Amino acid sequence: MTFSQVVMEVMRQLEGAYALIFKSPHYPNELIACKRGSTLILGVNEVSDQNSAKSFQNVKSLTTNGSPREFFFSSDLCAIVEHTKNYLAIEDNEIIHIKDGSVSILKFDKEKEKPASVQRALSVLEMEVEQIKKGSYDHFMQKEIHEQPHSLTTTMRGRLKDSGVVLGGLKEHLKTLRRSRRVIFIGCGTSYNAALAARPFVEELTGIPVTMEVASDLLDRQGPIYREETAVFVSQSGETADTLLALEYALEKGALCVGVTNTVGSTLSRKTHCGIHINAGCEIGVASTKAYTSQIVVMAMIALAIGSDQLSTQPRRESIITGLSSLPSTTNWINNLPCQ
Numbered sequence: 076m077t078f079s080q081v082v083m084e085v086m087r088q089l090e091g092a093y094a095l096i097f098k099s100p101h102y103p104n105e106l107i108a109c110k111r112g113s114t115l116i117l118g119v120n121e122v123s124d125q126n127s128a129k130s131f132q133n134v135k136s137l138t139t140n141g142s143p144r145e146f147f148f149s150s151d152l153c154a155i156v157e158h159t160k161n162y163l164a165i166e167d168n169e170i171i172h173i174k175d176g177s178v179s180i181l182k183f184d185k186e187k188e189k190p191a192s193v194q195r196a197l198s199v200l201e202m203e204v205e206q207i208k209k210g211s212y213d214h215f216m217q218k219e220i221h222e223q224p225h226s227l228t229t230t231m232r233g234r235l236k237d238s239g240v241v242l243g244g245l246k247e248h249l250k251t252l253r254r255s256r257r258v259i260f261i262g263c264g265t266s267y268n269a270a271l272a273a274r275p276f277v278e279e280l281t282g283i284p285v286t287m288e289v290a291s292d293l294l295d296r297q298g299p300i301y302r303e304e305t306a307v308f309v310s311q312s313g314e315t316a317d318t319l320l321a322l323e324y325a326l327e328k329g330a331l332c333v334g335v336t337n338t339v340g341s342t343l344s345r346k347t348h349c350g351i352h353i354n355a356g357c358e359i360g361v362a363s364t365k366a367y368t369s370q371i372v373v374m375a376m377i378a379l380a381i382g383s384d385q386l387s388t389q390p391r392r393e394s395i396i397t398g399l400s401s402l403p404s405t406t407n408w409i410n411n412l413p414c415q
């Protein structure tokens with residue numbers, strides 16, 4: 076039996092969410108990683124940028140010197156940025172097999188005896204190492220609170236115009252959004268609360284009824300969602316299990332699924348029909364701060380975009396846009412807070 080056959084037997088038996096890495100003395104120089112439901116990222120060092128979009132069936136062909144130096148497995152992109160910017164977001168049921176320095180990817184299917192071989196392209200991480208350093212702060216949460224004038228600026232950069240907003244991620248879907256019979260905000264914890272704070276803007280500027288769902292509660296109730304509705308998923312990480320399960324549920328029901336997340340390349344941003352990145356920069360503190368404020372701003376911008384065809388609310392939209400534009404300067408007092 077080969078190592079990958081052993082792992083596939085394990086996967087056949089497993090239920091629920093997992094991200095696993097296998098090593099065995101019986102298979103020296105081999106390592107296998109697989110996942111279902113949970114996040115698993117493979118970082119690859121020594122892959123030059125110009126090669127990054129090439130097929131990723133055999134990593135040897137992507138390296139300059141014929142063999143890659145290092146591989147990193149992580150549940151979070153922030154953890155690999157110090158080592159490499161080239162990564163692969165492993166999909167459910169993929170088997171990453173590293174053997175003697177080369178990588179192959181297989182797709183496991185419970186129904187089939189033999190897995191299919193898969194080709195994937197590496198992505199390039201858009202994050203700088205400084206983002207994961209505390210700098211002069213004692214705690215990441217302190218740093219992130221102080222960063223808000225800047226994170227609000229990056230959230231709105233290039234998106235606010237004098238009399239409207241430009242949200243490239245929604246452009247193709249605005250008509251469907253406007254026709255929605257209901258907008259459902261779905262999230263957990265702080266992200267849910269950000270949506271709750273933004274709900275009045277959406278109702279006021281779009282006239283569309285908005286309901287709120289804590290992801291786990293929606294799933295417990297198997298609450299009704301219809302194809303004429305829009306489900307907006309809010310998640311800083313884009314990886315919260317309940318939020319992703321609720322996304323699968325809403326996709327099955329045929330609703331338009333929109334993601335609002337801080338994490339480029341996250342499962343939420345890959346699986347939704349469309350969405351907006353909040354661009355707040357890496358948030359490491361567990362209690363959400365700068366992501367919360369940026370989420371509210373993004374949802375206000377979504378409301379402005381959907382409602383932009385309504386003449387009667389134009390003065391109100393313009394005054395909201397003026398307010399949003401001045402947010403980085405009106406929150407600048409945060410910089411005077413003591414760092415400690």
Ligand SMILES: O=P(O)(O)OC[C@H]1O[C@](O)(CO)[C@@H](O)[C@@H]1O
Nearest residue numbers: 263264265266310311312315361
């Ligand atoms: O916004 P995310 O990444 O989906 O995370 C949600 C979780 O994070 C928190 O907002 C803060 O840790 C929790 O309240 C919540 O359970």
